[in-house]
Amino acid sequence: MTPEARVSQEGRPAGLAAAGPGTAAAPRARAPGHLADPRRTSGLVLAVFIAPALLIYAGLTAYPAFRTIFDSFYTIEGLERVPVGLANYRALLADETFWIAVRNTFVWAFVAPLLDVATGLLLALALYAGVPFGRFLRVAWFAPVLLSYVVVAILWMWLYNYDWGVVNVALRGLGLGALTRSWLGDPSTALAALIVTHAWKWAGFNMVVCLAAIHSLPSEVLEASELDNCGWGAKLRHIIVPMLRPTLLNLYVLAFIGKMKVFDLVWIMTGGGPLWATETVSTYVYKRAFNWNTFDLGYPSAIATVWFGVVCAAVILLNRVFRARERLEY
Amino acid sequence: MSAPSPLPRRFGRGAFGRGALGLVIGAYTLYTLGPFLWLATMSVRTTGEISADHYAWPRPFHWEQFRIAWVDSDFATYFWNSAAVVVTAVAAVTLVGAGAAHALARYRFPGNRVIYAILFSSIIFPPQITLISLYQILVDYGLYNSLIGLTLVYVSLQLPLTIYLLEGFFARIPQDLFDAAKMDGYGDIEIFRRIVLPIGMPAIATTVILNFIQLWNEFLFAVVLITDPDKRTLPIGIRSFMGDHFQDVGMIAAGVMISVVPVILAYVFFSEKLIRGMTAGAVK
Numbered sequence: 001m002t003p004e005a006r007v008s009q010e011g012r013p014a015g016l017a018a019a020g021p022g023t024a025a026a027p028r029a030r031a032p033g034h035l036a037d038p039r040r041t042s043g044l045v046l047a048v049f050i051a052p053a054l055l056i057y058a059g060l061t062a063y064p065a066f067r068t069i070f071d072s073f074y075t076i077e078g079l080e081r082v083p084v085g086l087a088n089y090r091a092l093l094a095d096e097t098f099w100i101a102v103r104n105t106f107v108w109a110f111v112a113p114l115l116d117v118a119t120g121l122l123l124a125l126a127l128y129a130g131v132p133f134g135r136f137l138r139v140a141w142f143a144p145v146l147l148s149y150v151v152v153a154i155l156w157m158w159l160y161n162y163d164w165g166v167v168n169v170a171l172r173g174l175g176l177g178a179l180t181r182s183w184l185g186d187p188s189t190a191l192a193a194l195i196v197t198h199a200w201k202w203a204g205f206n207m208v209v210c211l212a213a214i215h216s217l218p219s220e221v222l223e224a225s226e227l228d229n230c231g232w233g234a235k236l237r238h239i240i241v242p243m244l245r246p247t248l249l250n251l252y253v254l255a256f257i258g259k260m261k262v263f264d265l266v267w268i269m270t271g272g273g274p275l276w277a278t279e280t281v282s283t284y285v286y287k288r289a290f291n292w293n294t295f296d297l298g299y300p301s302a303i304a305t306v307w308f309g310v311v312c313a314a315v316i317l318l319n320r321v322f323r324a325r326e327r328l329e330y
Numbered sequence: 331m332s333a334p335s336p337l338p339r340r341f342g343r344g345a346f347g348r349g350a351l352g353l354v355i356g357a358y359t360l361y362t363l364g365p366f367l368w369l370a371t372m373s374v375r376t377t378g379e380i381s382a383d384h385y386a387w388p389r390p391f392h393w394e395q396f397r398i399a400w401v402d403s404d405f406a407t408y409f410w411n412s413a414a415v416v417v418t419a420v421a422a423v424t425l426v427g428a429g430a431a432h433a434l435a436r437y438r439f440p441g442n443r444v445i446y447a448i449l450f451s452s453i454i455f456p457p458q459i460t461l462i463s464l465y466q467i468l469v470d471y472g473l474y475n476s477l478i479g480l481t482l483v484y485v486s487l488q489l490p491l492t493i494y495l496l497e498g499f500f501a502r503i504p505q506d507l508f509d510a511a512k513m514d515g516y517g518d519i520e521i522f523r524r525i526v527l528p529i530g531m532p533a534i535a536t537t538v539i540l541n542f543i544q545l546w547n548e549f550l551f552a553v554v555l556i557t558d559p560d561k562r563t564l565p566i567g568i569r570s571f572m573g574d575h576f577q578d579v580g581m582i583a584a585g586v587m588i589s590v591v592p593v594i595l596a597y598v599f600f601s602e603k604l605i606r607g608m609t610a611g612a613v614k
Contacts, residue, residue: 039436039437039438039505040439041437041439045433045518049429049432049433050429052429053429053430053493054430057452057489061460061486061489063463064460064463065459067463068458068459068460068462123358126351126355140359141358143597144362146604147366147547147590148547148565148589148593149549150586150589151547151590154572154582155365155586158369164384166385169384204362205608208608208609257454261456263457263549264549267549268569281456281458282457282458282550285462286461286550297465301463304458304459304461307458307459308455308458311455311456
């Protein structure tokens with residue numbers, strides 16, 4: 001179909017397109033009911049294709065989300081609903097545990113992505129430098145991304161085990177027995193221990209993305225720097241990092257979103273303890289909703305609502321700041 | 331340059347640089363694979379042997395650990411629950427997502443981009459915003475503590491990502507193919523079934539594998555929506571087993587291996603597809 005023919009039909013309602021005579025395309029519509037412009041179709045066909053997805057979205061994502069926001073103005077114990085206005089939100093402001101959870105989550109979400117992205121970039125550079133077995137290494141380094149948090153958590157609880165975990169065994173072997181500790185049981189190290197575990201799982205993801213981005217850099221630039229006898233430190237600082245800027249910032253945002261939601265790892269490894277040292281907003285919502293001796297679902301709904309707003313605002317803000325205008329995953 | 335090498339890849343210069351690079355690479359490989367291999371050795375040793383020395387090589391290999399985990403420790407139940415939920419959910423989400431992705435990628439209609447944006451935006455939602463209400467809704471409809479309820483929730487969880495990945499691919503199928511099919515008298519459903527699905531198969535395969543792994547590993551919704559021990563999926567089954575038998579390291583390791591095997595198999599056969607699927611959208 002010619003562009004003009006398509007434009008000529010742009011304005012008319014879809015249902016009339018087939019019946020309408022006089023357009024260049026009309027004779028091509030062989031069977032009645034087939035619309036002339038292949039980019040258009042009847043509402044019925046669209047409904048068949050899209051309605052199931054919209055129904056699932058409406059019933060299992062949009063409705064629950066609105067209901068949570070609505071519920072945040074109530075106290076809900078079993079079948080009893082008592083409207084309390086903004087009381088849940090006022091209680092939230094005074095809830096010290098909530099603020100500790102917010103602080104921990106923010107530390108995790110803002111700081112840890114640097115670790116992830118930097119590790120990923122360095123690994124990608126190592127592969128780019130052309131090491132033997134590059135393909136194998138790429139697959140091997142990516143593997144932890146695919147393990148479930150339950151598996152990762154169990155593995156790292158054992159690695160951090162005080163008596164026989166590899167961390168303490170290695171420290172004792174090196175004669176640094178004084179540094180051994182219960183990494184997950186000590187409030188001063190528990191959060192850092194979890195952040196390291198999380199980075200272990202996700203570094204491979206960042207590596208693969210960085211590697212793809214490096215390979216798509218124009219090779220002339222790197223060749224020119226090579227001719228100028230540019231050291232790899234300088235090359236990294238002046239060429240690779242600036243040119244990969246969009247990718248790196250995008251990865252930062254993705255990691256940020258992931259860490260704002262972090263639940264599984266914390267819940268299994270420390271349960272938010274010791275002394276709330278690793279409590280995140282997600283674990284706190286879960287605790288208040290399903291694991292607390294009060295059965296009120298209104299208050300955790302208020303936390304979830306606030307956090308929903310914070311995550312959306314933070315993502316929009318980061319996108320603005322980084323000008324990463326393209327679409328994001330996760 | 332004399333040799334026309336495709337790219338000058340000389341970050342590590344000289345023997346020292348090469349050596350340092352090799353050392354770093356070896357260390358990192360040990361760091362990623364080491365813990366997993368350690369887990370694998372423990373899964374074929376009895377807990378008694380493990381507490382004697384946590385780092386010894388299995389001697390002999392106690393393969394019966396897997397039989398005990400599978401039969402006596404209920405991991406078979408968890409495995410089949412996981413398999414039923416995940417396979418059904420992945421099949422449903424692929425079909426529903428492919429239909430929506432096709433319509434959004436191919437047809438012009440008012441609100442197309444709005445619908446796409448709405449479906450897609452939920453990808454950044456923190457799960458808690460739906461979690462508490464989904465719990466109440468499923469209780470209301472008698473789907474709480476049921477594998478059917480969990481399957482429905484899983485479909486909704488993976489729908490945005492599926493539509494996002496498939497829409498991107500379907501939109502790149504040349505319009506000429508559709509024009510030609512129209513002229514040959516294909517109906518809209520036929521076009522979807524006989525053109526979009528076969529041509530989109532690589533992308534569909536990617537989303538299937540990706541959704542499979544993400545749902546196989548899913549923990550939060552399963553732990554909230556399932557309480558009955560007979561209905562546990564693998565992640566919550568392992569976790570509850572660990573809660574009850576904290577000291578039984580060998581048996582936990584065997585259970586973990588059982589849960590990881592399907593993921594490893596998928597990865598061995600489809601590593602490229604998986605890596606591409608997981609990183610789609612992040613590369614600029």
